[in-house]
Amino acid sequence: MHETMVAQSIIEAITAEAQKQQARPIAARISCGQLNPINEEVLNFAFEAIAKGTVCEGTKLTVVEITLKCTCKKCGRTHGFDIYSPACPGCGSTDFDINPDAPLLLEEIEFE
Amino acid sequence: MKVALNKKILDKNTECAIRNKAFFRDNKTLCLNVISSPGSGKTTIISKTVTDIGDKLKIGVVEGDIKTDIDAQKVRAAGAVAVQIETRGACHLTAEQVTGALSAIGAGDLDVVFIENVGNLVCPSAFDLGEQARVVVLSVPEGDDKPAKYPGTFAKADVLLINKIDLIDYIDFSLDRVIADVRSLKPKLEIFQVSATTGEGMQGWYDWLQARARDFAGQKS
Numbered sequence: 001m002h003e004t005m006v007a008q009s010i011i012e013a014i015t016a017e018a019q020k021q022q023a024r025p026i027a028a029r030i031s032c033g034q035l036n037p038i039n040e041e042v043l044n045f046a047f048e049a050i051a052k053g054t055v056c057e058g059t060k061l062t063v064v065e066i067t068l069k070c071t072c073k074k075c076g077r078t079h080g081f082d083i084y085s086p087a088c089p090g091c092g093s094t095d096f097d098i099n100p101d102a103p104l105l106l107e108e109i110e111f112e
Numbered sequence: 113m114k115v116a117l118n119k120k121i122l123d124k125n126t127e128c129a130i131r132n133k134a135f136f137r138d139n140k141t142l143c144l145n146v147i148s149s150p151g152s153g154k155t156t157i158i159s160k161t162v163t164d165i166g167d168k169l170k171i172g173v174v175e176g177d178i179k180t181d182i183d184a185q186k187v188r189a190a191g192a193v194a195v196q197i198e199t200r201g202a203c204h205l206t207a208e209q210v211t212g213a214l215s216a217i218g219a220g221d222l223d224v225v226f227i228e229n230v231g232n233l234v235c236p237s238a239f240d241l242g243e244q245a246r247v248v249v250l251s252v253p254e255g256d257d258k259p260a261k262y263p264g265t266f267a268k269a270d271v272l273l274i275n276k277i278d279l280i281d282y283i284d285f286s287l288d289r290v291i292a293d294v295r296s297l298k299p300k301l302e303i304f305q306v307s308a309t310t311g312e313g314m315q316g317w318y319d320w321l322q323a324r325a326r327d328f329a330g331q332k333s
Contacts, residue, residue: 002204002235009121017115030121035264036238083260086296098267098297104121104238111113 006038006104007046011056013106018055023111025059033101034068034081066102073097125239128207132214132242139220140329143227145241147265148249149258150231153275155183156308157249157317158226159190164311165318166191169325172217174227176205183228193217204235207242223325233258237265244328245270252276256286259293267297271304273317278307 014025032038040063051057068081074093086094120126136143146154155175162171173194175183184196195216197209210227219225227243229236248269250258253276259266266272272294274287287305294301302320306313 002238004202005125005206005239006121009124012124013117013119013121017117021113021115023113035267037264083263083293083296094296097299101264101267106117106119106121109115109117111115 003038003043004046004050007043007050010047010061010106011051011054014056014059014109015054017109018111021111025056025109026112027060027062027110028106029062029064029108030105031064031066031102031107032104033066035101036104037065038063038104064107068101069099070096071099122238125207128211129240129242132207132210133244134242135211135214135220136225136242136244141219141222141225142245142325142328143225143241143243144245144247144271145227145229145236145243146247146249147229147233147236147269148231148251149233149254152231152249152251152254153308154228154231154249155186157273157275157306158192158228159187160308160311160314161318161321162187162190162192164314165322168322169223170221172219172222172225174205174210174213174217174225176209176228176230178202178230193222199230203230203232204239205229205241206239210241223329224321233262233265237262237268245324247271247273249273249275250290252279252283252285256289259290259297263297266294266301269294269298269301271302271317271320274303274305275308277305278310278312 014028018025044061047061069078070081071078072088072093073095075091077088077090079089081098148154158173171192173187173192175196177183178199181196184194187194195213197213227241246269304313304317306317
């Protein structure tokens with residue numbers, strides 16, 4: 001349930017932006033990397049509980065997971081990382097570097 | 113009206129982790145964040161390490177558990193200075209909790225601080241505590257599929273201790289599979305096969321720890 005702390009952090013960021021925009025938030029989009037996944041349902045559950053009575057009450061969160069990519073050391077092709085099938089779809093090599101995982105971001109807020 | 117922000121979440125934890133990291137660097141104290149499932153043997157590994165090389169390194173321990181100070185008592189009995197954080201339900205430690213614990217163990221005067229995180233292969237990996245390295249413990253009875261199932265935790269590890277290696281003949285556990293999976297996630301991962309109970313393989317881990325503590329202390333001198 002680390003989603004609770006993530007929800008708290010999102011509420012603080014949305015509240016600050018809502019004050020700046022003088023508007024009521026209705027939705028927000030979060031993105032995360034594949035190695036640092038956030039469950040959308042659990043996040044919304046925690047968010048609703050904490051947001052009660054704040055400007056964020058009623059705001060819906062969506063989570064976009066950014067695929068982890070790796071770069072083949074042999075042919076240089078970049079492809080999605082899959083531990084069960086690590087071979088490069090281009091040349092079949094299993095020698096690759098994993099690219100940095102996408103950070104946890106509050107990408108966008110939609111206001112009324 | 114839509115507003116694009118692209119603001120990093122958990123930045124408060126990250127800011128606090130950066131302060132902790134600076135504290136460790138300034139005091140030449142090597143900090144290791146120890147992460148694993150419950151029951152993998154984190155406390156036993158730390159206790160055995162303190163017993164065996166506590167005369168060469170001044171070691172302190174920050175213990176994180178949902179309830180009780182059982183682990184702090186165990187590592188104190190082995191000779192470490194220790195403080196227990198009871199998270200009361202939270203499934204991981206935060207950088208702020210660690211900051212609060214550092215003065216309680218006089219961390220600035222120590223060579224090594226182990227942060228024993230709450231037993232959990234998921235949540236602790238998302239929270240930087242300001243450590244210089246992450247140590248992940250995987251014990252043989254847990255099964256060889258754990259790196260594939262919890263890639264986030266293993267991909268962020270610097271050291272993997274495969275513990276309870278003395279049980280490998282009794283359990284269906286493929287070392288080759290574990291090593292292949294973790295190497296694909298982290299090619300430069302240090303791997304030690306150990307048994308904290310029998311002492312098997314522990315010397316390699318001690319050598320790594322002492323070399324790393326020495327290098328880290330030397331960096332600023």
